[in-house]
Amino acid sequence: MFQRTRAALAALAATSLLATTALAGDLVINFDDPNPGPKQGFEDAVAKFKEENPDINVIVNINDREAHKTAIRNFLSADAPDITSWYPGNRMAPFVDAGLFEDVSDLWEEEGFGETLAAIKPTMTRDGKQWGVPYTYYQWGIYYRKDIFDDLGIEEPKTWDELLAASATLKENDITPFTIGTKFLWTAAGVFDYLNLRTNGYDVHNALTAGEIKYTDPRIRATFEKWQQLIEPGYFIENHATMSWQDAIAPFANGEAAMYVMGNFSVDAYKNAGLTEDQIDFFQFPEITPGVPRAEEAPADAFFIPSGAKNKEDARKFLAFIARPDVQSEWNKTIGQLPINSEASVSDDKFIQEGFATVSTASGLAQFYDRDAPAEMAKAGMEGFQEFMIKPERLDRILERLDKIQERVYK
Numbered sequence: 001m002f003q004r005t006r007a008a009l010a011a012l013a014a015t016s017l018l019a020t021t022a023l024a025g026d027l028v029i030n031f032d033d034p035n036p037g038p039k040q041g042f043e044d045a046v047a048k049f050k051e052e053n054p055d056i057n058v059i060v061n062i063n064d065r066e067a068h069k070t071a072i073r074n075f076l077s078a079d080a081p082d083i084t085s086w087y088p089g090n091r092m093a094p095f096v097d098a099g100l101f102e103d104v105s106d107l108w109e110e111e112g113f114g115e116t117l118a119a120i121k122p123t124m125t126r127d128g129k130q131w132g133v134p135y136t137y138y139q140w141g142i143y144y145r146k147d148i149f150d151d152l153g154i155e156e157p158k159t160w161d162e163l164l165a166a167s168a169t170l171k172e173n174d175i176t177p178f179t180i181g182t183k184f185l186w187t188a189a190g191v192f193d194y195l196n197l198r199t200n201g202y203d204v205h206n207a208l209t210a211g212e213i214k215y216t217d218p219r220i221r222a223t224f225e226k227w228q229q230l231i232e233p234g235y236f237i238e239n240h241a242t243m244s245w246q247d248a249i250a251p252f253a254n255g256e257a258a259m260y261v262m263g264n265f266s267v268d269a270y271k272n273a274g275l276t277e278d279q280i281d282f283f284q285f286p287e288i289t290p291g292v293p294r295a296e297e298a299p300a301d302a303f304f305i306p307s308g309a310k311n312k313e314d315a316r317k318f319l320a321f322i323a324r325p326d327v328q329s330e331w332n333k334t335i336g337q338l339p340i341n342s343e344a345s346v347s348d349d350k351f352i353q354e355g356f357a358t359v360s361t362a363s364g365l366a367q368f369y370d371r372d373a374p375a376e377m378a379k380a381g382m383e384g385f386q387e388f389m390i391k392p393e394r395l396d397r398i399l400e401r402l403d404k405i406q407e408r409v410y411k
Contacts, residue, residue, distance in 0.1 A: 027314045028059045028081040029303075032068035037268035041334035045135075048330075049321050056314050066184055076100040080308035082315040088123040088134060088300050089371040090209075090378075095304075096126045102305035102312065104319065105129045111320050116341045120300050123367050132304035133319040135328055138264040138337040139355035140190055140297035140368075145258045146281040148175060156283040160198070160226070163286045167235045170258050177235040179257035181243030182389060185382035189369035191261050192385050193297055196223040198288035202295035202364035209372035211410030215381075215402040224388065224395055226288060231392050241386060249273050261285070263299065267336050267351050282354045293363035299371060300340065380405045 031042050039062060050058050061081065063071070072084065076095060086092060095101045108114060108130045114121060120134045149156075149166075152173060157163040167177035182188045197205055200219045207213045208220060230236065237248065237257050246269060251257040253273035260266070270280050284294070303322060305315045321327060328339035333347040338355055346356050359365060370378035384398040 025055075025311050025314060026057045026059055027083070027311050027318065028061070029318070030061045030063065030068070030075065030081045030084040032063055032065045032085045034062050034064055035265075035269065036272060037335045038265065041331045044334060045322060045327055045331050048327065049318060052321070053314075053317065056317070073100075076306050076308065080306035080310075082309040082311045083303050083305055083318055085301060086132070086304050087367075087371050088120065088132065088302050089367040090374050091371045092124075092131055092302075092304065093126060094375060096131050100307055101131045102307050102309065102315075103129045103131060104133065104305060104316070107133070107316055107319060111323060113323060116325070116343055117323060118342065119365075120340050123300065123371075124302065132302040133323050134300040134302040134340050135322045136332050136335065136337045137298050137300040137340055137359075139358045140194070140261070140263045140299075141282055141284050141358060143252075143260045143262055143266065143270070143280055143282050145252065145255065145275075145279060147279045148255060148258045149281075156281075157286045159286050160288045164229060167230065167233070171233065171235065175255065176237050176251065176257040178230065178259050178261065179237045179248045179252045180240045180261065181245045181248035182240045182386045183242060183244050183247070185379075185386055186368070186370050187245050187248075187262070188385035188389060189378075189382050190263070190297065191227065192223065192381075193366060193369050194261060194285040195226050195288070196220070197295045197297075197366065198285060198292060199223045199226055200289070201292045202366065205295070205366055206372070209369065209377075211374075211377070211406055215384075215399045215406065221395075221399065224399070227388070228392050228395075231389055236389060241390060263297070264337055264351055264355050265335065277350070282351055284358055294361075295364035295366060296359055296362040297368055298338075298359045298362070298365040299368045374409055377406060377409045 033039060046058055046060060050056065072086065075081065077100065092101065113133070117134060120137065121130070124130050124132055124134060152169055154166045154169055157166050170177045180187050180191070193205065199222055204213070204219055213220070237251055240248065245262065245266070248260070249269055250273070252260050253270065253275055303319055305312055305319065309315055323341060325341045325343040328341045328344040332339040336349060336351060338346065338352065338359065346352055366372060370382060373381060381402060384402050388395060388398055
């Protein structure tokens with residue numbers, strides 16, 4: 001009798017231990033932006049999630065974006081977190097194809113994301129399945145020093161000729177028209193994308209990143225010829241290949257440069273550099289080819305569950321949580337971006353309002369060159385863009401090289 005009682009007690013204790021372990025399970029999240037605004041938005045969301053789920057022990061790792069890009073394949077393969085931030089579209093494709101991301105189509109079905117997150121569903125989908133949950137997206141365009149424009153009597157350019165005229169006026173007054181930092185390459189892709197979208201349109205952008213037309217195609221050459229009209233007169237800041245996008249804010253903040261082709265995530269950094277909201281403003285990238293419908297760059301950020309995650313149940317809870325309209329409203333208010341959930345509210349911040357007006361009236365939304373193109377092609381393409389900005393006379397050589405790489409990547 002004593003032995004049976006002791007065995008029963010032991011079994012009960014074991015059951016209780018298992019229950020306690022489950023209740024106190026760790027949820028490990030890797031996040032990729034330590035900049036003040038994005039970090040605050042993420043940490044506030046995590047705090048709210050923990051408040052609603054006190055039984056879940058959330059552990060966060062916050063890394064620099066470039067370090068995160070370098071490390072992700074290793075940590076997905078070796079010691080996967082339960083959730084990681086990453087990007088939709090072709091940037092998620094290699095991890096989906098390698099079986100490193102979890103299919104969350106069931107979560108989309110259960111939570112009705114097909115309706116509330118409809119704007120971004122296509123870029124979260126591969127092989128007919130959904131592989132993550134987005135929490136924000138943001139417009140790109142041209143941020144500019146309004147005080148400098150006002151001092152020189154420059155109006156917001158609406159056309160390519162007006163942009164060139166504004167650039168010439170700035171240069172004549174010893175102000176470099178554009179700042180940029182191409183050390184990490186993707187900033188140059190933003191300039192290329194807008195020149196291509198405005199010269200040729202959304203369909204050509206998609207055809208190029210899908211490998212359907214060549215880089216030596218006359219339409220793509222025309223994009224580079226427009227770019228050359230900004231490069232040859234010295235309209236970009238010098239030594240940009242040595243600077244990150246954050247480094248390039250300094251000449252913008254101190255008045256050495258007046259414009260920046262950049263995403264809305266950068267607004268917080270301008271303010272941290274000492275600029276006031278009255279000193280900075282935003283305009284849509286001007287029209288180049290009359291009649292080409294206006295498409296915009298509007299990349300999304302998302303969270304994914306690695307297939308090697310240990311706590312997929314709580315990971316799904318977190319993904320459902322970050323898609324809620326109240327969570328997305330607050331998060332995006334903090335980071336100065338746009339919520340994807342159609343039931344979320346949009347901040348009254350002027351940049352958010354301008355961004356909402358920009359993306360909501362666009363004819364198409366591109367995810368950005370290095371997200372729409374496969375990783376190998378994107379890397380080669382962006383290296384070519386940076387090289388062209390430094391040595392524009394190498395255009396033919398660059399385009400022919402990209403054609404050869406394209407043939408290999410898309411075969």
